[in-house]
Amino acid sequence: MVSKSKPGVYSKKYHISKRTNQLSPSGIRKFFDLLASIEGVISLGVGEPDYATPWHIVESAIESLEKGQTMYTSNLGMPELRQELARYLHHHYDLQYDPNTELLITVGVSEAMDLAMRAILDPGEEVIMPDPHYVAYDACVILAGGKAVTVPTYEEDGFELSAADVEARITDKTRAIFIGYPANPTGAVMSREKMGEIAEVAKHYGLLVVSDEIYAKLVYGVEHTCVAALPDMREHTILFGGFSKAYAMTGWRIGYAAAPKEIIAAMTKIHQYTMMCASTMAQVAAIEALRSGEESAAEMVEDYGRRRLVMVKGLCDIGLSCFEPKGAFYAFPSIKKTGMTSEEFAEALLKEEKVAVVPGSAFGDCGEGYVRCCYATSMADIEEALARMKRFVSKHQRS
Amino acid sequence: MLNDILKILEHDAQTTPRQIAEMTGMSQAEVSKLIKQALKDRTILKYKAIVNWDQVEDEHVWALIEVKLTPQKDVGFDSVAERIYRFPQTRTVYLVSGTYDLFVLVVGKSNHEIADFVSQKLSHIEGVNETVTQFVLKRYKEDGEIVEGHEEVKRQPVIL
Ligand SMILES: Cc1ncc(COP(=O)(O)O)c(C=O)c1O
Numbered sequence: 121m122v123s124k125s126k127p128g129v130y131s132k133k134y135h136i137s138k139r140t141n142q143l144s145p146s147g148i149r150k151f152f153d154l155l156a157s158i159e160g161v162i163s164l165g166v167g168e169p170d171y172a173t174p175w176h177i178v179e180s181a182i183e184s185l186e187k188g189q190t191m192y193t194s195n196l197g198m199p200e201l202r203q204e205l206a207r208y209l210h211h212h213y214d215l216q217y218d219p220n221t222e223l224l225i226t227v228g229v230s231e232a233m234d235l236a237m238r239a240i241l242d243p244g245e246e247v248i249m250p251d252p253h254y255v256a257y258d259a260c261v262i263l264a265g266g267k268a269v270t271v272p273t274y275e276e277d278g279f280e281l282s283a284a285d286v287e288a289r290i291t292d293k294t295r296a297i298f299i300g301y302p303a304n305p306t307g308a309v310m311s312r313e314k315m316g317e318i319a320e321v322a323k324h325y326g327l328l329v330v331s332d333e334i335y336a337k338l339v340y341g342v343e344h345t346c347v348a349a350l351p352d353m354r355e356h357t358i359l360f361g362g363f364s365k366a367y368a369m370t371g372w373r374i375g376y377a378a379a380p381k382e383i384i385a386a387m388t389k390i391h392q393y394t395m396m397c398a399s400t401m402a403q404v405a406a407i408e409a410l411r412s413g414e415e416s417a418a419e420m421v422e423d424y425g426r427r428r429l430v431m432v433k434g435l436c437d438i439g440l441s442c443f444e445p446k447g448a449f450y451a452f453p454s455i456k457k458t459g460m461t462s463e464e465f466a467e468a469l470l471k472e473e474k475v476a477v478v479p480g481s482a483f484g485d486c487g488e489g490y491v492r493c494c495y496a497t498s499m500a501d502i503e504e505a506l507a508r509m510k511r512f513v514s515k516h517q518r519s
Numbered sequence: 520m521l522n523d524i525l526k527i528l529e530h531d532a533q534t535t536p537r538q539i540a541e542m543t544g545m546s547q548a549e550v551s552k553l554i555k556q557a558l559k560d561r562t563i564l565k566y567k568a569i570v571n572w573d574q575v576e577d578e579h580v581w582a583l584i585e586v587k588l589t590p591q592k593d594v595g596f597d598s599v600a601e602r603i604y605r606f607p608q609t610r611t612v613y614l615v616s617g618t619y620d621l622f623v624l625v626v627g628k629s630n631h632e633i634a635d636f637v638s639q640k641l642s643h644i645e646g647v648n649e650t651v652t653q654f655v656l657k658r659y660k661e662d663g664e665i666v667e668g669h670e671e672v673k674r675q676p677v678i679l
Contacts, residue, residue, distance in 0.1 A: 166674050426527070426542035433541055499531075499538070 142262050151467060155476050162505045164493040165476040167304060167450070169368040173405070174416035177367060180408035181401040189400055195392040196384075197225025197376070198403045204410040205361075205376055213349035221381040224388055225398045225406075229334045229362040229375040230256060231391070236330055236358050236377060237264035239386035240295055247330070248289050249298040250281045252305055252483035252490075254332065257298050269294070272486045275443050275454065279308035283317035290325055296358075297322055299347070300332035302339060305483045305492035306452045307445020312345045319350045328383075330358045334375070335448040337366035337417055340425045342446045348378065355380055365448075366417045367409045374402040424449050424495065427502055431495040434506035438513050449496040452480065456489045458516045466491055468516070473508040520545065521553050525562070528554075532566040569662050579626060581655035582633045584641070586621040587648040596620060599646035608636050619651070630654060 155161060172178075196202060202219035209215045217223050226232040233256055241247070243265040249257050251270035258268035269289050273279045286297060297318060301310040310318075322329045331347040348357040362375035377387060391397075409417075428445065435442040435453045442453035455465045462479035469475050480487030495502060523543050527534050536554065540547040557563045572579040588599050596614055600621060604612040611624035623641075627633040637652050658666050 163674075168674065170674065429544055430538070430541045499534075499542070503538075 139263060139265070143259050151463070151470070151479075154467070155470060158470065158474060161470065161474045161476050162497075162501050162508070163476040164495070164497060164502075164505055165478050166497075167494055168370040169365065169420065169449075169496045170498060171368040171420055173368050173372070174409075174413060176416070177369070177405045177408045177413060181405040184401055184404040189404060191400065193225075193397045193400050193403060195388055195397055196220075196223070197398060198400075198407070201225055201403050201407050201410075204407055205378075208410050209361075209378060213346040215346070215349050215354060215378075217378045218381070222378060222384050224377045224384050224391060225403060226375050226377060226391065227373045227395055227398050228364060229332055229360045230373075231395060231398075232360045232375055232377040232387075233257070233260045233330075233332065234263065235387040235390050236360075236379075236383070237261050237266060238390050239383060240328065240358075241266040244293060245295045246291060246293045247296045247298050248286055248294060250279075250303075251485055252279075252480060252487035253298075254300055254304045255483060257300070257332075261298070266295070267293075268298075270484060273306075273308075274486065275452075275490075278443060279303060279306040279452075280310050280314050281318060283314070283321045286318060287321050287325075290321075290327070294325070294327060296328040296330050298330045298332075300334070302335035302344065302447025304335070304448055305450050305478065305480065305487065305490075306443075307448045307450045309339055309342050309446040310345060312343070315345045315347060316350055319347060319353050319356070322356050323352060328356055328358055329353065330360075332360045334360065334362040334365055336361065338421055338424060338449060339447045340421075340428055344447070358383060363406050363409055366421075367413050368420060369402075369405065369409065372399070372402040372405055374398055374406050427495040427497075427499060430499065431493060431502055431506070434502070435493070435509075438506065438510045439517070440509070440513060449494055451493045451495060452490050453493065454490055458513065460516065462488055462491050469509065469512050472515075473512045475505045475508050475512075520549075521557065521562075524550060524553055525557070528563065528566075569664050571661075571666055573658075573666070578628050580628065580630055580633055581658070582625050582627070582637075583653045583655065584623040584625060584637065585619040585651040585653075586623055586641070587650075588620045588646050589648050591646050596646075599644060602644045603641065603647075606636070606640060608633075619649075 199219065202223045202225065205223050206217050206219040209217055226235065237260040241261065241264045244267060246267045246269050247261045248269045248271060250273045261268045271281060271285045271289060273281055281299060301308060319329065329347050333346060336344045336346065348354050348359045358377060358379040360375065360377055363372065364370040364375065377384065431451045432442050432444060435451060439457065440453035440455060442451050445451055455462060458465060460468065462481045466477050466479040469477060477491040477493050480490030480492060524539055527539055527542060536547050536550040539550045588596055590596060591598055600612060600614060603609060603621065603623060608625045608627060609623055610626050613622040614620060615622050625633055625636060627636065637650055641647060642650055660666060
């Protein structure tokens, strides 16, 4: 049935579950309705590569369709893909996962996060996560009946998560620590040392670390630390990895989870009833990405690296101080000097200068005073956006 | 360092030294110096536009010519190749392996002009044994750029 109410306004006519109502009504929803109605907007708002998927990957999927590979796959995902993944994780992190019991192919990291939370949480159990964080982390916890407990992180600390702060929030209801580095929205990367401290806390209290490493390949001049590869952490980790960002495959909807077999079995139970399996052609494409996508991924990362420098320097030159993001493809400048809230800033910037950025407050209280600027967009657009932002900031500078 | 600059310029020759400096973290002076040197030692041969002449009223006929040669004593193929590439009509000249020796791409104003070039110039050069001329009917891709039907990928305004 179609509700007559305006989009975004929930009709009272239908009962909506408490659990769903508990999800914060995205404050940026109306903002993006506005965005769609304005011409000539340069968007630094989208969190995805501006590249199309490398052709050899696309071509492999087309060929599979031509050959009639159009049926369901095993619930866990195609055996060849799981074997490639096991090889990949072994090659990059020296991790051993059994492709038959410890890997699950999912519809993006998005599905993997949902499955993991539903598999491990009982009502009222708590998951600790940094603030700011990617918008789906707390949503998945809430939908699974759990409670998200946030730990503030600060620009001064490079938005790294402090183990002591995590420890201070552990209760007898805590089940897991949910992290995602390189981070959306800050671009922060956790040093091996800091990550090791989190791992020690997890082991000491018998907690799981749920680690969203979708941006693992997108690091600039630093090394990515895979949590599961830290000493004795494999048994304490649910690892998520994806294809969306590194291989420019957001629209394919494919990702994976790697975890001890009891957890994968539980996640698979939910997955088999709610999803059956990930899209077959996307699985074929993912095999090709793992087998021969390294070079195309590296080229894209090299290019993001150049844009990152231009974006960060540009923002600093405008006077928006910006800590140096070492991963993902986001810059997270402070807009505090304008005296506006991040939502006011984003809305006014969009209306006055037609540049779209995402208010940091969308990612948690600690995101207030910041905006997220994605630099996975053309160099020309980055430069034009910076020029417009410069005009905007000098106009609104508080004297 | 120079490789980074070359990659950026090969992608877009209009990138300025200031922009390259920002993209690579080098100083602008250093970038300018390396570019100047690269032009001088002919690492960068030239900056040019890739034109789609089909868009404008201007006759351009392209032909690929396969040339078989007889090697000349002492100088091999090089001197014959030079006699050929000196003609301004030739746009690309490669020595290749396979059933013929030189691959020559020529551009002219008409089929007639190209036919004249082959019969009156090319085939008379000493050392040229045999030529096969193939006229280009359509250019799909030029120097890495798709000529027609190229569409920018448009991203949907999503937020996460
Ligand atoms: C941190 C993070 N995790 C997960 C996702 C979703 O990834 P996928 O496309 O694999 O579902 C995103 C997408 O923006 C993200 O930024």
